[in-house]
Amino acid sequence: MPTTGSRDGLGGCRGRLHFAYPQIASWAAFFRRSAALTCALRDLSCSWIEPIIIVTLTVTRFYAPQHVYQIMRKIHEFDAALREAFESGAHDRGVYFIQSDAENRVIPCSPNKLMFSDVVSIRPGRRMLPTRFKTVAKSVGRRKLLALDGQIEAMEKSAEVPVLIPVEKAMALLELAYSNLEFDDPGDNSRKAHLAALEHLSRSSKNPQLQNHVWLVTARDRQLPRLRAEGRPSDNPDTKQQADILRPKVNDIPALMLFRQEGEAEKGWRDLPFWWPVILTPRSAVTSIFANDEPSTA
Secondary structure (H helix, E strand, C coil), X not given: CCEEEEECCEEEEEEEEEEECHHHHHCHHHHCCCCCEEEEEECCCCHHHCCEEEEEEEEEEEEEEHHHHHHHHHHHHHHHHHHHHXXXXXXXXXXXXXXXXXXXXXXXXXXXXXXXXXXXXXXXXXXXXXXXXEECCHHHHHHHXXXXXXXXXXXXXXXXXXXXXXXXXXXXXXXHHXXXXXXXXXXXXCHHHHHHHHHHHHHCCCCCCCCCEEEEEEEEEECXXXXXXXXXXXXXXXXXXXXXXXXXXXCCCCEEEEEEECCCHHHCCCCCCEEEEEEECCCCCCCEEEECCCCCCC
């Protein structure tokens, strides 16, 4: 499995990459001048992914513009989710393709739509969180921050005690948390996919006592810098403490973790505290692919 990284606005990957995905056709021409790349057009039996280009690339380190790197990252995520479902035997339960309708309800999605959409994979036992963002201006975000602070304080709970809340309440908290996040690249904004994932995983639970609920864990006084020492965006607001608390609980329904970051300017933020959301998917979940309405443009 390839590893990824970025430097000076570029994305990098190392190892042997093998992708099979229709979206690659739009940018495969970018690589055709490289002798290290072999492209073969295959006529596969799956009509919803015709035509398709199979690409095998062997590199020690490959750098590309950030928008190309993001496309490659999403392709790898999609490919890895499907491969994991087959290797683990979970494919016997199927793979769900979902989207949100005009009223933000989760509905089935035709696989044909994946050819024209940004996709987000929803895999069992994984974290889902926004990265590569900054906060909105302090004057703009203060009101929503106070609203979210108040709702969480009203629960009178802390990170020590997971709280079982209705999925509708969890989605409202997640929506408020996202409202104070700002993304330079629209393709990094995973708000819609994460809301859909939280609802889908909760409502599709096979445990009738937990169905339509979400575990909530919160923590305060976090001071994570926006960028790591090597320049990459931070992506680890949660800690082993939260993982240990939730591990025995997150089997049938998802968990929503909210971490209140201080958001100090010296840490690379904009002097506005904010809640960083992290979703933990249940171990019993069926691999799902969420399709946004339309692909982002670079």
